[in-house]
Amino acid sequence: MTDTTNMTSVTESPVKPAQRPALPAPARFRFWAWLWSDKRALISLAYLAILVLAAVFAPVLAPYPPNQQNLMDLLMPPSAQHWLGTDDLGRDTLSRLMYGSYNALYAASLAVGIGIVIGVPLGVFIGFVGGWIDEVGSRIIDGVLAFPPIVLAVAVTGALGIGLTNAMIAVGFAFAPVLARTMRAQTLVVKNALYVEAATGFGASRLHLILRHILPNAIQPVIVEVTLMLAVALLAEAGLSFLSLGVQPPESSWGGMLARAYHYVEVAPEQMYAPGFAIMLTALAFNTLGESIRVLLDPTIKRG
Amino acid sequence: MMYGVPGMVARRLMQLLPVMIVATFVVFSLVYLMPGDPALMIAGDYATPERIAEIRQIYGFDRPMLVQYFAWLANVLRGDLGRSLFSNEAVLTLILARLPHTILLVLYSLLLGAMIGVPLGILAATRQGTRLDKFITSVASLGVAIPSFWLGIILVTLFSLGYRWFPATGAVSMFENPFEAVYYATLPAVALATSVVAVLARQVRSALLEVLGSQYIRTLRAKGLSSRAILWKHGLRNVSATMLTIAGLQINRLFSSAVIIEAVFAVPGVGNLISYSALNKDFPVVQGVALVLVLVVIFTNLLVDVLNATFDPRVAAST
Numbered sequence: 001m002t003d004t005t006n007m008t009s010v011t012e013s014p015v016k017p018a019q020r021p022a023l024p025a026p027a028r029f030r031f032w033a034w035l036w037s038d039k040r041a042l043i044s045l046a047y048l049a050i051l052v053l054a055a056v057f058a059p060v061l062a063p064y065p066p067n068q069q070n071l072m073d074l075l076m077p078p079s080a081q082h083w084l085g086t087d088d089l090g091r092d093t094l095s096r097l098m099y100g101s102y103n104a105l106y107a108a109s110l111a112v113g114i115g116i117v118i119g120v121p122l123g124v125f126i127g128f129v130g131g132w133i134d135e136v137g138s139r140i141i142d143g144v145l146a147f148p149p150i151v152l153a154v155a156v157t158g159a160l161g162i163g164l165t166n167a168m169i170a171v172g173f174a175f176a177p178v179l180a181r182t183m184r185a186q187t188l189v190v191k192n193a194l195y196v197e198a199a200t201g202f203g204a205s206r207l208h209l210i211l212r213h214i215l216p217n218a219i220q221p222v223i224v225e226v227t228l229m230l231a232v233a234l235l236a237e238a239g240l241s242f243l244s245l246g247v248q249p250p251e252s253s254w255g256g257m258l259a260r261a262y263h264y265v266e267v268a269p270e271q272m273y274a275p276g277f278a279i280m281l282t283a284l285a286f287n288t289l290g291e292s293i294r295v296l297l298d299p300t301i302k303r304g
Numbered sequence: 305m306m307y308g309v310p311g312m313v314a315r316r317l318m319q320l321l322p323v324m325i326v327a328t329f330v331v332f333s334l335v336y337l338m339p340g341d342p343a344l345m346i347a348g349d350y351a352t353p354e355r356i357a358e359i360r361q362i363y364g365f366d367r368p369m370l371v372q373y374f375a376w377l378a379n380v381l382r383g384d385l386g387r388s389l390f391s392n393e394a395v396l397t398l399i400l401a402r403l404p405h406t407i408l409l410v411l412y413s414l415l416l417g418a419m420i421g422v423p424l425g426i427l428a429a430t431r432q433g434t435r436l437d438k439f440i441t442s443v444a445s446l447g448v449a450i451p452s453f454w455l456g457i458i459l460v461t462l463f464s465l466g467y468r469w470f471p472a473t474g475a476v477s478m479f480e481n482p483f484e485a486v487y488y489a490t491l492p493a494v495a496l497a498t499s500v501v502a503v504l505a506r507q508v509r510s511a512l513l514e515v516l517g518s519q520y521i522r523t524l525r526a527k528g529l530s531s532r533a534i535l536w537k538h539g540l541r542n543v544s545a546t547m548l549t550i551a552g553l554q555i556n557r558l559f560s561s562a563v564i565i566e567a568v569f570a571v572p573g574v575g576n577l578i579s580y581s582a583l584n585k586d587f588p589v590v591q592g593v594a595l596v597l598v599l600v601v602i603f604t605n606l607l608v609d610v611l612n613a614t615f616d617p618r619v620a621a622s623t
């Protein structure tokens with residue numbers, strides 16, 4: 001999933017200067033100006049903000065407690081009392097969807113967070129030090145990259161024990177080499193830049209070089225990658241919970257809701273739509289935001 | 305130093321050795337993630353003390369980790385991946401019986417994905433900026449975001465329970481009846497192929513746009529070559545390596561998605577085997593499937609490299 005919104009017009013001369021908004025404006029204003037100029041990013045961010053609010057304030061906002069069963073109203077279609085209907089235990093689908101969004105966002109952040117914490121320092125370190133450490137580090141990265149992430153997550157839960165946190169730690173472990181590889185490549189480019197040489201000449205320490213010069217200048221592609229990864233992690237959580245290897249019942253998750261809905265699909269087919277759309281829209285929002293940030297950070301892409 | 309494709313294969317194999325050591329070490333060290341005494345965990349709840357002692361001896365938990373790793377690796381190289389805690393069958397036998405189902409699914413969806421995704425990408429690139437291009441790009445964004453197992457459920461509801469065109473679940477061995485096998489694999493393969501279509505369409509589009517915007521294409525245009533000739537003779541040839549590489553990378557993702565899709569369609573493949581075994585704490589089977597799948601992915605990537613080198617002599621020379 002790279003270079004997809006490469007909207008650069010092919011007939012244009014590459015020497016034409018990229019059109020950036022006036023730079024001297026304070027960062028805060030530039031952010032809002034960017035958001036206003038990129039409607040897709042605006043919509044995605046608004047959607048995600050609503051989702052976060054729904055997740056955090058689910059105890060206040062949800063019309064019913066997520067595990068409240070009502071055995072008189074099983075598998076009901078949408079109605080005034082239950083906007084999205086009820087599941088096979090008579091639980092309110094909308095309420096479970098809201099509580100499920102908490103687990104989805106928590107799982108995605110956890111996996112990506114672990115990926116960053118392991119991957120970014122590792123990539124900078126091996127890229128900066130170079131030599132045989134880089135050689136060994138790169139082979140380790142290749143070795144872990146070969147694992148299909150879900151297979152690794154299932155294997156780790158098989159060993160560590162079943163549960164959402166264990167599963168997402170494993171997904172994060174599978175993400176780490178992806179970020180490490182990007183960070184390493186970026187570090188290799190940046191560490192030879194003139195300003196790094198200048199800082200070295202002024203006697204800057206290695207730590208100072210890494211934290212003040214290399215990291216800030218090498219991190220940009222990682223920001224894009226991390227945003228896109230949130231979508232992958234979200235889909236992984238949904239899939240693992242669908243297999244009952246992630247979120248454990250009675251706690252609600254979108255993937256777990258789909259698993260139950262699939263069981264009763266012939267009786268209540270409408271139950272499978274809401275969780276599926278929730279997963280798809282959230283993944284779409286992360287992807288769209290990632291692509292927008294890529295366009296924002298890449299000076300060679302003309303923005304319009 | 306050897307030249308050409310054979311030399312390249314030899315060099316790549318040498319590079320793959322450390323990668324395989326790391327991958328197998330990760331699979332091996334899963335045993336250390338287990339809470340408590342791993343021998344007790346592996347033996348299961350109903351094991352006799354003799355069995356536990358035997359397992360402790362096989363795995364050699366009292367020896368240093370590296371020694372244990374090489375002992376384990378030696379067993380693996382002999383084809384001994386241990387036994388299932390439940391059926392007591394050899395793990396390798398269990399896996400080999402199920403692997404063809406998964407391989408069929410992955411290859412089928414890769415083929416479907418390439419047959420639809422590549423033409424869509426070409427279409428979008430050659431009609432850049434038009435409504436068709438925007439439509440294809442938007443559909444591709446949806447295709448990446450849609451959970452494949454949800455799509456699978458929708459396909460089952462529509463085409464199995466609704467129209468009854470396809471069987472809802474199950475699979476047929478391709479060695480017994482290849483036609484039935486493909487027929488049974490169609491719905492799950494379509495569900496898996498969606499993301500491949502989306503990724504290939506987007507990547508082919510941007511790669512082709514980049515090639516079509518390059519200097520030598522401009523020269524060809526200037527000398528009066530028709531757009532069609534430029535696209536077929538020069539554009540696509542230079543994009544083919546990108547296509548192959550991206551298709552190869554999809555293999556890894558497809559095995560991931562297959563674990564979940566096999567549960568939706570009750571396909572008796574290795575994906576189903578690993579998730580079922582993880583739920584039932586059948587650790588040797590979990591470990592075995594992870595090992596076999598990671599090796600399959602590594603060798604597929606080698607195959608992609610070899611194909612790339614066969615088509616493009618520059619690749620053979622540079623790696």
